[in-house]
Amino acid sequence: MKDLSREVRFVSRPNGASTHSNFEIAEVELQPLGSGEVRVRNTWMSVDPYMRGRMRDYESYLPPFQIGKALEGAAVGEVVESNDPGFATGDTVLSMMGWREVFNAPAAALRKPEVEVSSPEMYLGVCGNTGHTAYIGLADVIKLQPGQVIFISAAAGAVGSIACQIAKLMGATVIASAGGAEKCAYLKQLGVEKIIDYKKTENLSQALAELAPSGIDAYFDNVGGDHLDAALASAKTFARFALCGMTSGYNETVSGLSNLLMAIEKRLLLQGFFVPDHFSRQAEFIEKMNRWIRNGDVTYRETVEVGIERAPAAFLKLFSGENIGKMLVKLA
């Protein structure tokens, strides 16, 4: 009897927006485990906007996805068989081997979580890179201070919704933007008082200026484009911008900014960041987030697709704005 699994392969580079045609579901036969190898059944995998970057043919923080090979991304799973003394059947493991149901990997490609959470998918969302990204952006990049005014875009999304809550815990006033009534209602639930529904807003710069008549001290950018432009226009002198994502720009190539000159005039700091640079402090973050969740200070929402065949759809929904909170694929 063969050991079969399924994986999602990257079969063509998108030109503009990515589509279903860039993906293919393939059946694979698992080889017998070699020495030092571990077999893992993924229970959950993450889809994230940054993956669009790896679909281009150039090296950035991570190498580009290879045509004909399975994609990669954060996943949590259970060990089903182990030829390595560090892992035992039943262990929960984290890896970058998402987009696969079951896989064999050398032990070095896996790690056991240092801090427990109450449900494994939280390692991918609120307690994983997503929540950690929100925290690092606010605490390390922006260095948000009590009393400051911060603008957060894509605020009902995975990172944005956590950033809104942490920013409030840090004593800031949050202005948040999202698209559509359902997302804006969610932001209201989170306690955000100043909300922009950008889909109903003709002039984003003007809308932001009205909500922040004295300007913004900080901007957490998940979008780029017109949101970044509005933030440049409303920025106070010496404002700090954390550049986290550019949903508006992953699929296009030109970012038309009218207000970049203001970065000089207002002496702004714009800082790109990437959470793996901060992994040494991830355990500390997870402990803090566990406490916040236990105390009800942070809540989280997930949008879940079920089954590996739904993974491409889950990814594509990140760009059509269909997810609230963290987008996940449940695999087992």
Next chain:
Amino acid sequence: MKDLSREVRFVSRPNGASTHSNFEIAEVELQPLGSGEVRVRNTWMSVDPYMRGRMRDYESYLPPFQIGKALEGAAVGEVVESNDPGFATGDTVLSMMGWREVFNAPAAALRKPEVEVSSPEMYLGVCGNTGHTAYIGLADVIKLQPGQVIFISAAAGAVGSIACQIAKLMGATVIASAGGAEKCAYLKQLGVEKIIDYKKTENLSQALAELAPSGIDAYFDNVGGDHLDAALASAKTFARFALCGMTSGYNETVSGLSNLLMAIEKRLLLQGFFVPDHFSRQAEFIEKMNRWIRNGDVTYRETVEVGIERAPAAFLKLFSGENIGKMLVKLA
């Protein structure tokens, strides 16, 4: 007999590129000096690209120029009459009362230089805001380290030509861009080895990538637009960009950047800065620059127009790329 002077007034806001029609030379009658006032004859005035920003109708680091009023800018002059105990006839004074031949001002609008230089116009150029801007951008914003590779745009200009030399003194490899054979020859004289004549370059990103095959650690941006885009493409991970000027963008409104997403992927820092924020350390800078000039480590060039009626032309030349080194207007 009336005391007459001339000044340059701002008579209309440019729409796109500024032109002679935005300026008017006016004769003014000087009032008798009031108490605490000082009369100054400007000997030199500065024209700088940032002044284009003050021609727009919004508050940035400095208030917009007022229609019908004289423009403002750095100037050096001599006291010709004083009703203030802090100033005596013959004193050299610095002010923001450029664009005027002779003027009355309260003593608070003037300051005496803390450190002497060998020729007064140096207060406006190599030892003034221009040189200080180059120094702050490299030392404070970029924090340039020996052995690093830095790209400097508008490198034959006022700030750029000083930045090239200081960067070399700091032990960096300099890649510099300028437009035209004369400017590139000047850069060679300054000891810059890797030079891009952007007017002869079809693909700036490719040209930069060829000169910096391992990437750049830093970018000193005086231009914005395609130069910034090329720098984003060639940046190493964690590269630092000092945003000093955007000659390409002062007259237009949209900066089309293809590579802004790389600011995230490469975790770049982009920092706008403005030298008046660093005035507390200006004396220290001038002493250092005096030493460099004495030792022949830094040389400087000036492009001089003579007479206040030439001041608008001098300003406009900043944007047509006609100046090498610091553009000055000699008034007396």
